[in-house]
Amino acid sequence: xxxxxxxxxxxxxxxxxxxxxxxxxxxxxxxxxxxxxxxxxxxxxxxxxxxxxxxxxxxxxxxxxxxxxxxxxxxxxxxxxxxxxxxxxxxxxxxxxxxxxxxxxxxxxxxxxxxxxxxxxxxxx
Amino acid sequence: xxxxxxxxxxxxxxxxxxxxxxxxxxxxxxxxxxxxxxxxxxxxxxxxxxxxxxxxxxxxxxxxxxxxxxxxxxxxxxxxxxxxxxxxxxxxxxxxxxxxxxxxxxxxxxxxxxxxxxxxxxxxxxxxxxxxxxxxxxxxxxxxxxxxxxxxxxxxxxxxxxxxxxxxxxxxxxxxxxxxxxxxxxxxxxxxxxxxxxxxxxxxxxxxxxxxxxxxxxxxxxxxxxxxxxxxxxxxxxxxxxxxxxxxxxx
Numbered sequence: 001x002x003x004x005x006x007x008x009x010x011x012x013x014x015x016x017x018x019x020x021x022x023x024x025x026x027x028x029x030x031x032x033x034x035x036x037x038x039x040x041x042x043x044x045x046x047x048x049x050x051x052x053x054x055x056x057x058x059x060x061x062x063x064x065x066x067x068x069x070x071x072x073x074x075x076x077x078x079x080x081x082x083x084x085x086x087x088x089x090x091x092x093x094x095x096x097x098x099x100x101x102x103x104x105x106x107x108x109x110x111x112x113x114x115x116x117x118x119x120x121x122x123x124x125x
Numbered sequence: 126x127x128x129x130x131x132x133x134x135x136x137x138x139x140x141x142x143x144x145x146x147x148x149x150x151x152x153x154x155x156x157x158x159x160x161x162x163x164x165x166x167x168x169x170x171x172x173x174x175x176x177x178x179x180x181x182x183x184x185x186x187x188x189x190x191x192x193x194x195x196x197x198x199x200x201x202x203x204x205x206x207x208x209x210x211x212x213x214x215x216x217x218x219x220x221x222x223x224x225x226x227x228x229x230x231x232x233x234x235x236x237x238x239x240x241x242x243x244x245x246x247x248x249x250x251x252x253x254x255x256x257x258x259x260x261x262x263x264x265x266x267x268x269x270x271x272x273x274x275x276x277x278x279x280x281x282x283x284x285x286x287x288x289x290x291x292x293x294x295x296x297x298x299x300x301x302x303x304x305x306x307x308x309x310x311x312x313x314x315x316x317x318x319x320x321x322x323x324x325x326x327x328x329x330x331x332x333x334x335x336x337x338x339x340x341x342x343x344x345x346x347x348x349x350x351x352x353x354x355x356x357x358x359x360x361x362x363x364x365x366x367x368x369x370x371x372x373x374x375x376x
Contacts, residue, residue: 023144049362
């Protein structure tokens with residue numbers, strides 16, 4: 001009966017490690033969601049003040065979103081997508097950020113989770 | 126069976142610190158983003174308030190320009206084209222009264238705007254201050270010259286139009302207010318930064334201008350700037366060279 005504990009530990013250990021990774025992953029997910037949310041706000045704020053004709057609101061929204069997302073210090077920033085939609089007199093900026101999963105085996109089945117966030121603000125005309 | 130008693134304790138000891146670290150990290154980010162958005166909105170509102178008072182002032186003055194014309198006799202062409210104008214007695218009194226009224230608005234509105242910004246910003250966010258990033262509060266920048274030329278007794282009074290205008294030009298409106306809002310570092314408890322209670326200092330900048338339909342862009346000449354009392358406030362893009370980056374939060 002002496003080795004029983006060791007065997008049980010060996011079986012349970014990977015599962016526990018998996019749970020640990022899951023907890024860390026959820027933490028990263030929430031953190032990223034906050035940042036993406038803030039990025040969409042910044043993008044929308046930049047776009048609504050640049051809607052007058054010679055200006056390009058899409059460019060400014062993209063710039064503002066990328067600058068905020070760069071604080072995540074990942075290379076997925078360059079895979080992110082920014083969509084600007086006009087619902088006159090409002091403007092909506094949607095940001096999609098592909099979050100890279102860190103869970104060892106699961107991460108290879110589903111490498112990215114897309115995180116969406118959108119903000120809608122009235123246009124400054 | 127006795128040996129299995131402390132088994133799960135190892136994992137608990139391993140997991141709990143990791144859990145706490147992650148939770149505090151997420152909390153800190155969330156709170157920072159929350160306050161950053163709140164600060165930006167408060168700064169926007171403050172700048173918008175200033176521009177609103179400026180627009181209000183321009184509108185009032187524009188209306189009073191019309192009143193000036195009415196005092197002269199209701200003819201715009203008379204003012205715009207005639208080199209001299211005839212103003213006698215009551216008409217002159219009326220004219221001067223309206224001009225005094227315009228002066229009153231011009232003197233009082235910037236101060237009122239300052240008070241309004243202060244109240245607005247204070248009610249929107251705590252532990253923060255606002256500073257104007259421009260040289261001064263906006264001015265409605267009156268460029269009027271008192272051009273009433275009084276002749277000898279018994280002879281009618283003349284007002285010369287060949288000298289600079291005797292109404293206020295709206296297209297020479299003053300510096301637009303640009304506001305920086307600063308939220309200071311929270312100091313709640315020792316080690317609070319670890320749990321997201323201590324948020325770093327952050328800044329936000331906003332600028333607003335009075336505008337109206339047909340105004341193409343900031344810096345261009347305003348068409349028909351004298352007579353249109355239809356100004357409203359609008360946020361405008363800022364190009365301020367101030368340190369805006371702090372920690373995770375950019376703008």
